[in-house]
Amino acid sequence: MRNQGKSLTQFLNEGVRQGLGLEADLAVLIGEIAAVCKSLSYATRAGGLEGVLGTAGTENVQGETQQKLDVFANEAMLDSLGASEHVAGMASEELTDIHPVSAGRSRGRYLVVFDPLDGSSNIDVNVSVGTIFSVLPAPAGVSELAAQHFLQPGREQVCAGYALYGPSTMLVLTTGNGVDGFTLDPRVGEFILTHPQRRIPADTREFAINMSNQRFWEPPMQRYIQECLEGSSGPRGKDFNMRWVASMVAEIHRVLIRGGIFMYPYDSREPKRPGRLRLMYEASPMAMLVEQAGGSASTGYKQILDVQPDDLHQRVPVILGSRNEVTQVTSYHTQTAADAAN
Ligand SMILES: O=P(O)(O)OC[C@H]1O[C@](O)(COP(=O)(O)O)[C@@H](O)[C@@H]1O
Ligand SMILES: [Mg+2]
Ligand SMILES: [Mg+2]
Numbered sequence: 001m002r003n004q005g006k007s008l009t010q011f012l013n014e015g016v017r018q019g020l021g022l023e024a025d026l027a028v029l030i031g032e033i034a035a036v037c038k039s040l041s042y043a044t045r046a047g048g049l050e051g052v053l054g055t056a057g058t059e060n061v062q063g064e065t066q067q068k069l070d071v072f073a074n075e076a077m078l079d080s081l082g083a084s085e086h087v088a089g090m091a092s093e094e095l096t097d098i099h100p101v102s103a104g105r106s107r108g109r110y111l112v113v114f115d116p117l118d119g120s121s122n123i124d125v126n127v128s129v130g131t132i133f134s135v136l137p138a139p140a141g142v143s144e145l146a147a148q149h150f151l152q153p154g155r156e157q158v159c160a161g162y163a164l165y166g167p168s169t170m171l172v173l174t175t176g177n178g179v180d181g182f183t184l185d186p187r188v189g190e191f192i193l194t195h196p197q198r199r200i201p202a203d204t205r206e207f208a209i210n211m212s213n214q215r216f217w218e219p220p221m222q223r224y225i226q227e228c229l230e231g232s233s234g235p236r237g238k239d240f241n242m243r244w245v246a247s248m249v250a251e252i253h254r255v256l257i258r259g260g261i262f263m264y265p266y267d268s269r270e271p272k273r274p275g276r277l278r279l280m281y282e283a284s285p286m287a288m289l290v291e292q293a294g295g296s297a298s299t300g301y302k303q304i305l306d307v308q309p310d311d312l313h314q315r316v317p318v319i320l321g322s323r324n325e326v327t328q329v330t331s332y333h334t335q336t337a338a339d340a341a342n
Contacts, residue, residue, distance in 0.1 A: 008034055008171065008182050008191035015175070022175050026158060029086040029110055029135065034171055034182075034191055036080040037131055037163035040073050040117075041184060044129060044165040053124050061096040061313060069123050070094055073116035073131060086110055088138035089145045091312050093281055098312070100145040110158070111136045111150055113312075115281040118162070119247025128166035130249025134285040135159035147312055154284030154305035161285065162249050170195075172256065174292040179256065200295035201259035204322035206241045208251050208262045216267035220300065220332035248277065252286045252320075256293055261321035263329070265300060275299075275317040279309050283316045296326040300333040 006014075012030060015022035043052055056066040074094040081087050082101050086108040089100040093115045101108065112135055119129040135158050139149045154160075161173030169184035171191050181195030207228055214225065231239040243260070245251055251262045264276045277283050287297030287304035297304040297320035307316060319329050 006193040008193070011180065011182075011193050015177075020177050022177070025086045025109060026135070026175065029081075029084060029108075029112075030159060030161075030173065030175075032081060032084050032086075033112070033133055033161075034163075036076050037169075037171055038184060038189065038191075039076060039080075040131060041163065041165050041169040043072060043076075044069065044123075047126065060094050062093075066094065067117070067120045067123050069129075070117045070120050077112075077114055077116050077131075081112055084108060087112055089150070090114070091147075091150050091280065092116055093278060093313070098145065098147050098150060102145075107138065107145075109138055111138050113150060113281045113285075115278070118249045118282065119245070122245070122247050127245065128164060128247050128250040130162050130164040130247060130253075132162045132249060132281055132285050133160070134281060134288075150280070150312060151309045153308050154279075154287055157284065157288050160288035162252070162289075164249050164253050166250065166253075170253070172198075172253065172289065174289050176288075176292065179289050179293040181256070195257075198256045198293045200255060200290065200293045200322055202294070202323045204259040204261055204325050205238055206243060206254075206258075206260040207325075208243045208245075208254075208260060210244055210246070210264070211242070213267045213269065216269050217265055218268075218300075218333075218336070220329070220336045221263070221265045223332050224329045248282055248286065252289065255295065255321040256289065259322045261319070261325040261329070263320075264318045266317040273315050275315040277316060277318050279304075279307060279314045279316040280312060283307075283318050286318075287320060290320045294323065295321050296323045298326055298330045300330060301337070 012027040016024050016027050052069050056068045056071045058066045060066050087101050088107045089098050089111050091098045091113045115132040118132050122129050136152050159175045164170045172181040179198045182191035183194040185192050227234050227236050228240040283304050290297045299317045
């Protein structure tokens with residue numbers, strides 16, 4: 001077994017001391033988020049032993065069936081971060097409305113938005129799941145926190161990250177200074193820096209998309225995937241590999257480790273819904289991580305981090321990962337839009 005590296009606590013303390021834009025109260029908040037993720041890792045690991053598998057028999061605001069672990073993870077986040085003096089309020093995939101935190105004390109400086117358990121269709125089949133979080137500045141001097149205070153574009157995030165509950169548990173985060181990955185050492189119960197300053201290679205031969213939706217995609221996406229499938233004998237002149245885990249956390253982790261492009265594009269299954277993934281607690285935090293690691297994140301028409309949310313649970317098309325590949329897809333969108341305008 002290898003020796004211990006730097007712990008998350010040491011890393012955060014150093015970040016604050018070096019004045020690299022990491023404020024002391026944000027560092028404390030990140031430590032608090034990490035602590036909840038640790039407890040969720042243990043719950044996920046216990047699986048059937050603790051009776052956490054299966055559906056909860058309820059639906060969330062989006063009409064999706066909640067798994068027991070969705071509910072448990074949501075409550076764990078609300079309970080733990082509700083006790084933080086740095087949090088003014090929270091919003092979650094599993095809550096219809098915002099969850100203000102104040103109760104008799106001065107309001108914290110941050111809003112935390114999260115997907116408490118991402119990939120919940122994978123829980124019962126023992127495949128990787130995770131927690132995605134986004135930290136935004138809280139408004140100063142408002143008497144009552146409202147949903148509109150959360151509706152900030154991803155560029156405003158002061159921290160974004162995820163915990164991945166896989167063969168090992170990892171915490172991957174950015175505060176705007178690159179992307180660092182930590183592995184939970186189960187022997188000491190600490191997150192240890194194992195993947196400092198990740199960089200996503202600009203080129204890739206690996207794509208991730210749910211191919212079962214192919215007939216519902218727009219022409220630029222049809223073209224891009226068709227060309228990937230044609231491989232070395234097609235216009236791209238190279239063979240591609242495909243992956244689909246159905247846990248965004250696991251897909252983005254793969255992209256951060258070895259490159260690739262991940263897409264959940266617009267599709268016409270439900271025309272009023274501009275995509276499957278949620279902007280505020282799936283797309284935006286992942287887009288910040290990917291951009292901070294040198295990759296790119298787009299809806300096809302604009303950078304995800306520039307999308308102004310108009311609803312907490314807003315959906316958005318997502319195309320992110322290796323920079324040159326994302327550029328290839330967006331160029332097809334731009335071209336189609338230009339052709340339609342002429
Ligand atoms: O059903 P599909 O198309 O495979 O959807 C998979 C996508 O849905 C999600 O699981 C949605 O997340 P939740 O489990 O938090 O609802 C993403 O992680 C993933 O990319
Ligand atoms: Mg999710
Ligand atoms: Mg979820």
